[in-house]
Amino acid sequence: MDIKKNFAEIRADLKPKEVMEEANRCLFCYDAPCTKACPANIKVPSFIKKIASGNLKGAAKVIMEANPMGATCARICPAEELCEGACVLNDASLPIMIGDLQRHATNWAMKNREPLFQPGKPHGKTAAIVGSGPAGLSAARELARYGFKVTVYEKKDKAGGLDTYGIVPFRLPRTIPLWEVEQVENLGVAIHTNTEVGKDMQPETLISDFDVIVLAIGLSDVPLLGIPGEDLDGVLDAIQFIEKVKDGHLTDRFINKRAAVIGAGNTAIDAAACLKRLGAANVSIVYRRSEAEMTAYPSEYAFAKQEGIEFKWLIQPKRFIDNGLGHITGMECVRMKLADIDATERRRPVECENSEFRMDIDVVVRATGQSRYTSLVKVFGIENDHGIVKVNPETYQTSNPKVYAAGDVIFGNGGGEAMVVAAAEQGKKTARAIREQMLSRI
CATH class of the missing domain: 3.50.50.60 (FAD/NAD(P)-binding domain)
Incomplete structure (x- = not known):
């Protein structure tokens, strides 16, 4: 298994012909709903028009002027819920691939390393x-x-x-x-x-x-769950785990392992995908609520299923089980059911009586928010x-x-x-x- 290859960027830049075809599909709406849907108010028609005319520096400047993290957001923003979701072409065909065009323009800026902005005149503050x-x-x-x-x-x-x-x-x-x-x-x-x-x-x-x-x-970091066994080897913090992966500390310790991730947000899905790409035999996301209450973006959920990650709903861990040598070998769980809506505006999970069972696992990653x-x-x-x-x-x-x-x-x-x-x-x-x-x- 080529682990490093598994962590290469999954989405390639559009080819020049694709860029021009996509940019010229834009209607350049005057009262652009895509711009209104962008939290950074990027003038989407403006940067796409500059791409269509071959002015990639100008396009990058429009993007980065509005959003100093414009290159990052071109890759990780939930565009289908924001700018692309508001595109007027949704009703007629397919929305403009705004995120891909944004990435193309910022990729040009990165490659050519031209300065986009200048510092202001100093005033002593x-x-x-x-x-x-x-x-x-x-x-x-x-x-x-x-x-x-x-x-x-x-x-x-x-x-x-x-x-x-x-x-x-x-x-x-x-x-x-x-x-x-x-x-x-x-x-x-x-x-x-x-x-x-x-x-x-x-x-x-x-x-x-x-x-x-x-x-x-x-x-x-991720707060402790407050259950026995969290100090066992093999119980990981999702934030620390992803950081090690990002640092290039890729190892073969997860190959053929049984893994579970606790939580159902975007970080949980990222952690689960990392485990899968590090060679885990099977990876499950364990969540105490149902699919309807999960906080991950729909696109992230779809990606996880494509990765072969299994979702186990309405389950809560109660204890991590030791193999006698300080390493986790299992997780004692209970089944849950949903009651009334709580302060998070989601239905509150409560334990089902006499529903205890065991999951056999070698690795568990806590991904239940951050402290x-x-x-x-x-x-x-x-x-x-x-x-x-x-x-x-x-x-x-x-x-x-x-x-x-x-x-x-x-x-x-x-x-x-x-x-x-x-x-x-x-x-x-x-x-x-x-x-x-x-x-x-x-």
Whole structure:
């Protein structure tokens, strides 16, 4: 088995003839519903018209102007639910392949390495960004274009956050988000990696040394399930597992293994697909609710089924079983049924009586959401709800007027969609609000 080949990008760029044919199918709608459906408000007809006329740099600039993560989002956005889903051609034939055209334009920009933007005229104001994921990089890029001197602090050894570490390589090769990082650095933004705020750099120092701070720390690892056996060898955290795969730590330890992934979101499907591509004999996704309540995108669900991943609905693990040598060999489960709708607006799962059974497995991956950096939020002394930072919805300003926040750190309790494109848009809006509030005094 060629494991590395299994992790090559699964979708190739369109051929030049296909690009022109697809671009010329566009109706270039004046009141474009595709643009309205894009959280970043990319002017879709504009960039497609530029592609059709051969102006690929212009097309890339339109895309990246609206979305600093435009190359990444061309690959991972649920286009069928956003821009392509709103295309007027859905009723007549097939929607324009907007995501593929966006990828083609940004691929040209990456290959030709032409600068797309310039830094703004300096005015002496400084900004610190904590976290270099989509929201942090987006805010950093825009602030640099507004003339701020920007410094980004990132605890990992590479910038890019979720895009660099948390999305499987066959969907998003690491070269893509690192090019987007480079676009930000080219504007004079200083990115300090291997620097953890709260450990290597204290929040009080940032608040003292900078005119404004943007908190864009994202989310942490998968929380424990709180059941016996989670410390056994073979019980993995989905976020850490995908990160190791993205780092190229591909091994043969999963070949012919029986694997289960707990959870039914997009990360769960990514983890399951990784296990399959690493040679697991069979991979099951185990979810305590039904198919109707799963949070993965429909396209992700369809992809998982094509990969041969089995779905086991209405099942909840109760205990991981030890082989006597510290390694997992099974999972004790119970069957569930759905009761009334709960706070998540989904039907609440409850245990069925006398429904215990055992699943024989060699590997299990927890993919039941992510925990929050609650302690770091508390150190900043800003208002929050169990780690979800409270912000002014118009300005993204926190309870400390000097501190703003964007991205997953403010997601939750109905606070928007947890998508890369949404985080990038929040970063842009945060930078815009900072400019309006701070530069109006100059």
